[in-house]
Amino acid sequence: MEYTITLPENFKTCDIKTLLEKEWLVPRKVRHFLRMRKNIQVNGETKMFHELVYPLDQLTLTFEDSDYQLPTIQLGKAKLITPLYEDEHFIIVNKPYGMKTHPNQPDETNTLLNHLAAYLAPKKQNPYVVHRLDKETSGAILFAKNPFILPILGRLLEQKEIKRTYQAIVKGSFSSSQLTIEKKIGRHRQDRRKRVVDERHGQVAITHVTVMEQLAHTSHVECQLDTGRTHQIRVHLASLGHPVLGDPLYHPQPSQGADRLMLHAKSLELIHPFTQQRIYVEAQPLLW
Incomplete structure (x- = not known):
């Protein structure tokens, strides 16, 4: 695998070691192999880890197949993939509702990850899960296309630098147009499929809700997440008496x-x- 990256104009000058370790989060083992094999070039010349790189420098990193463990994914149907954005490093696709994000068993072939693997196979690329959507949820979802960028995207997600906006139609009306739900979420003790508000043992979960329109018996809302807990939006809205319509787990009807x-x-x-x-x-x- 070989990747060529041109540093942006606003790049802050630093040495190659710092760039690889702190900015691009290249694992220590892989950094060691890059250094020992002299597999880093800057503007076409082999460089050492202590040397500086500057804005608009062109870096080429060459990885061996053994540097990263490649996933084994059963191929699905490439025609089921609808790309929204794609480059050599990552892809954003439109997930249909009713489709799982990834398989739970090695022999599964009908998840979004399987279909994306088939879509990327002719390009000799593999998909890597960055975040997930519930099976019943549709919409934009991000996948890495190589193991090099995977931890970088993971850090952006953790630091809330990837902004995801959700639409939901929910039961009832709200007394205010904007609210923030801060309730910890944990596992349901009897039903392993479900999550519940659990302030004592749950994980921190924060959902920002904007009411877009209120109808006779339902409301249109948009949600943004500070955290990414399983079923977070569904659990949080249901806890206020506003379950998402069509929710088989959290809506009584x-x-x-x-x-x-x-x-x-x-x-x-x-x-x-x-x-x-x-x-x-x-x-x-x-x-x-």
Whole structure:
């Protein structure tokens, strides 16, 4: 694997070691191999780890197949993939509702990851999961296309630098147009499929809700997450008496007014870690 990256104009000068370790999060073992094999070039010349790199420098990193463990994924159907954005490092696709993000068993072939593996196979690339969407949720989802960028995208997600906006249609009306739900979420003791608000043993979970429109018996809301707990939006809204329509786990009458879970990952936005370009995608069709 060989990757050539041009450092952006606003890059802060540093040595190659710092760039690889602190900015690009290259694992220690892989950094060692890059240094020993002299597999780093800057503007076409082999460079050492202590040497400085500057804005607009062009870095070429060459990895051996043994540097990273490549995943084994059963191939699905490439035609089921709808790309929203793609470059050599990552891809954002539009996930249909009712499709799992990734397999739980080695022989599964009908998940989004399987179909994406088939889509990328002709390019000799592999998909890597950055974050997940529930099976019943549709919309924009991000995958890495190589193990080099995977930890970088993971850090952006952890530091809330990847902005994800969700649409939901929920039961009832709200007394205010904006609210923040801060309730810890833990596992349900009897039903392993479900999560519950658990202030004592749960994990911190924060959801920001904006009410877009209120109808007679339902509301259209947009949500943004500070954390990414399983079923977070569904659990948080249900805890306030506003379950998502069509929710088979958290709505007492899930089929009332909906033939699917009315939760959709509307958009995804981030600053590209290598080019510093703003990437924004919107997953159609929207819920309203």
